[in-house]
Amino acid sequence: MYTGIIGPGDGASEAECATAYEVGRLLAQAGAVVVTGGLDGVMAAASRGAFEHGGVTVGLLPGSVREAANPYLTVSIPTGLGELRNGLLVRSCDGLIAVGGSWGTASEIALACRTGVPVFSIGGWRFPQDGPVHVDSAEEAVRRLLALKPRRRG
Amino acid sequence: MYTGIIGPGDGASEAECATAYEVGRLLAQAGAVVVTGGLDGVMAAASRGAFEHGGVTVGLLPGSVREAANPYLTVSIPTGLGELRNGLLVRSCDGLIAVGGSWGTASEIALACRTGVPVFSIGGWRFPQDGPVHVDSAEEAVRRLLALKPRRRG
């Protein structure tokens, strides 16, 4: 299963990074591939949690320079797509876990809700319409995400 | 000035379409280029309002088939990018006017707020963080958008 972990980069809090690390660890231990935007904050923490526990991690970078990637990635893809890589991340995942919120994260959640990709949100924004499922912990988010079947798209 | 008009497609209400038509008309009369996603609902109404008043209208279609476009476009681009075309629309506009709301619209608003593109919203979603400027009418949205300088990006 391909699972995206989304959340703030530079602006992420310590608590958010700790939660993201835990999400990454649990997903890796369950054998899921962890996909992020490849940069700092929640993206780095989630990748690190997975990477340090034997998981496969993918970073879809917005720029065209691989050196911007955090050091916890099995595979980095410098997409050069700018913020359009947010849509690429959503498209390539069977489900997302959001840790915290930002406008970039909101764009990914909105694209996921638009295209039928399930989102579990820990401490994220409340939207005026049903979409992401709000959960209380990394453990609950991972458990509920893994209970879904990988989706088939066409 | 390149102005994007965003909002629901098939699910748009009659009132939203009437407002979008008015936004398109006012922008065309001011000489602005009107950019939309090129499909139905708010996109078609806004394009029609501009097109019937001599404006230049652009439709950035999600699919790769030009025939899906509404008939009120000076130029249609079948991007084949799927929902990633939402980001292309945001990137190519100096500012956006949202009429109503949907997850697709929310993704465009979030990408605009992420990348510094001003958004004026008529009857749209309220987000938990400041971003779009909520206004009461087509006239106010257009007046305030046109008062901005076209932005320079790099």
Added chain:
Amino acid sequence: MYTGIIGPGDGASEAECATAYEVGRLLAQAGAVVVTGGLDGVMAAASRGAFEHGGVTVGLLPGSVREAANPYLTVSIPTGLGELRNGLLVRSCDGLIAVGGSWGTASEIALACRTGVPVFSIGGWRFPQDGPVHVDSAEEAVRRLLALKPRRRG
């Protein structure tokens, strides 16, 4: 009909630019929309030829800055896709006319041949496999391109 005119930018010769201008003029007079990469050389000359004869011209820019566009465009789209915009140009056209050659032009011809978009080439590269139709003049290229039916894709 949407027609792409492709060829070298800065490195274009005077003769290539004169031919591109003529191609743009003839397409505009036939009512076709002229699509280019929006920059200098063949792109600017073709756009100018169309623009000065009442045609609709579109420039799909590689960067995210509209100011890089040549001044002969009805609509410019700063795609920010870098060289991936070559594929967007091919995808959005019913056929292409190549004037001269370069690696960028070659990538567009190859993508067109790969996806079934007809290409007429004036003075362009000879490839080791059949693909572009080589013609001798702007007039012949335009006449043969316009004789094709706009294609339907899905």
Added chain:
Amino acid sequence: MYTGIIGPGDGASEAECATAYEVGRLLAQAGAVVVTGGLDGVMAAASRGAFEHGGVTVGLLPGSVREAANPYLTVSIPTGLGELRNGLLVRSCDGLIAVGGSWGTASEIALACRTGVPVFSIGGWRFPQDGPVHVDSAEEAVRRLLALKPRRRG
């Protein structure tokens, strides 16, 4: 080092697939990441050669359905970009090895030459301008590619 292996899909010959397998094996044994388009023919053979020798393999699929991927991938990304994923592959690699030729392969070679990504070609097309370096064997292609420094882009 990220190395792309490009070549025909369904139309690949047995000899081309054998060469691609060997290229994948040698790159994996040297610790390079192998990137392909993720489908059949040369793409599958190269991925298999790397995968069966402990390498990390990435498939950048043109469609939005992961199920189209060959079974020899550490990571598959259903980009949904169609033929624009050819440009994404080029952008994400430090160098390419082409095995055989096709219009899709030619588009990747042209984009690589356009953007300064080195290409080594085994049995591929001869272009009318210098670009790819033609070599005689998998061993020579891999040796010369690995002798290059990973490039820095910006």
